[in-house]
Amino acid sequence: MSGFTVGICQLGVVADKNANILKAQQMIAEAAKRGSRLVVLPEMFNCPYQSELFPQYAETYPDGPTIAMLAECAEKHKVILIGGSIPERGESGNIYNTSFIFNEWGELLGRHRKVHLFDVAIKSGTIFQESRTLAGGNSVTLVETSLGNIGVGICYDVRFPELARTMALKGAEILVYPGAFGPVTGPAHWELLMRARAVDNQVYIIGAAPALNAAAEYKAYGHSLVVDPWARVLAIANEEETVITSKIDFRTLERVRDELPLLRHRKPELYR
Ligand SMILES: NC(=O)CCC(=O)C(=O)O
Numbered sequence: 001m002s003g004f005t006v007g008i009c010q011l012g013v014v015a016d017k018n019a020n021i022l023k024a025q026q027m028i029a030e031a032a033k034r035g036s037r038l039v040v041l042p043e044m045f046n047c048p049y050q051s052e053l054f055p056q057y058a059e060t061y062p063d064g065p066t067i068a069m070l071a072e073c074a075e076k077h078k079v080i081l082i083g084g085s086i087p088e089r090g091e092s093g094n095i096y097n098t099s100f101i102f103n104e105w106g107e108l109l110g111r112h113r114k115v116h117l118f119d120v121a122i123k124s125g126t127i128f129q130e131s132r133t134l135a136g137g138n139s140v141t142l143v144e145t146s147l148g149n150i151g152v153g154i155c156y157d158v159r160f161p162e163l164a165r166t167m168a169l170k171g172a173e174i175l176v177y178p179g180a181f182g183p184v185t186g187p188a189h190w191e192l193l194m195r196a197r198a199v200d201n202q203v204y205i206i207g208a209a210p211a212l213n214a215a216a217e218y219k220a221y222g223h224s225l226v227v228d229p230w231a232r233v234l235a236i237a238n239e240e241e242t243v244i245t246s247k248i249d250f251r252t253l254e255r256v257r258d259e260l261p262l263l264r265h266r267k268p269e270l271y272r
Contacts, residue, residue: 113137
């Protein structure tokens with residue numbers, strides 16, 4: 001198989017959790033109808049992106065209604081589903097920003113708990129502290145799927161090139177980042193970082209963001225996108241609610257890696 005279609009659901013998150021779940025269901029169906037075999041949702045797609053709300057919206061695996069919906073949709077539409085992220089209440093009672101990943105039979109392939117928590121104070125705008133209510137994950141997430149090897153990071157994780165490089169060295173061909181950049185760092189860095197991780201690691205990058213909800217306290221930047229291993233932007237949304245699709249073609253990945261063999265030219269003994 002040389003390629004397939006990916007669909008990104010740029011969903012406008014609202015305060016009503018059930019409405020978010022229903023909207024995600026509809027958008028996954030739309031992406032599948034348009035031929036997507038891999039479908040990706042945004043970061044915190046069932047919950048407004050506000051630290052103090054995460055405990056209230058949190059779910060446990062496997063019984064949470066959002067998690068059950070993801071498994072059902074993956075099986076119903078026969079897609080690999082990267083379920084954006086949701087607040088997850090873990091075994092210890094800690095809450096994580098977690099992406100659940102399902103195969104086309106609705107089985108859990110893996111889960112990524114956001115490793116790098118978004119604790120920042122940017123004077124011109126965003127002040128956010130995920131660690132007020134969340135704990136960070138401590139593992140690298142790479143899943144083998146029928147469509148290829150997929151690495152998953154969440155939003156702020158994309159700023160750490162070491163994580164992307166680790167996933168690429170473990171065999172990732174596609175890196176998926178559900179994310180929710182805001183109005184300050186979004187225009188400055190979102191596309192730049194996604195293209196940088198693509199060109200560094202010669203992988204496809206998929207960034208899935210929520211749509212802008214003008215009434216929300218945290219204003220998402222949107223601009224979900226697909227970038228190829230040559231850092232070309234193949235598809236990009238604006239800030240509105242939409243499903244975008246794009247082709248992933250592994251022949252491009254092989255060609256780029258053959259012609260410019262960066263991963264083979266590394267000198268790891270110098271980098272320690
Ligand atoms: N949800 C996030 O991790 C936001 C990250 C972000 O906006 C950034 O600039 O980094």
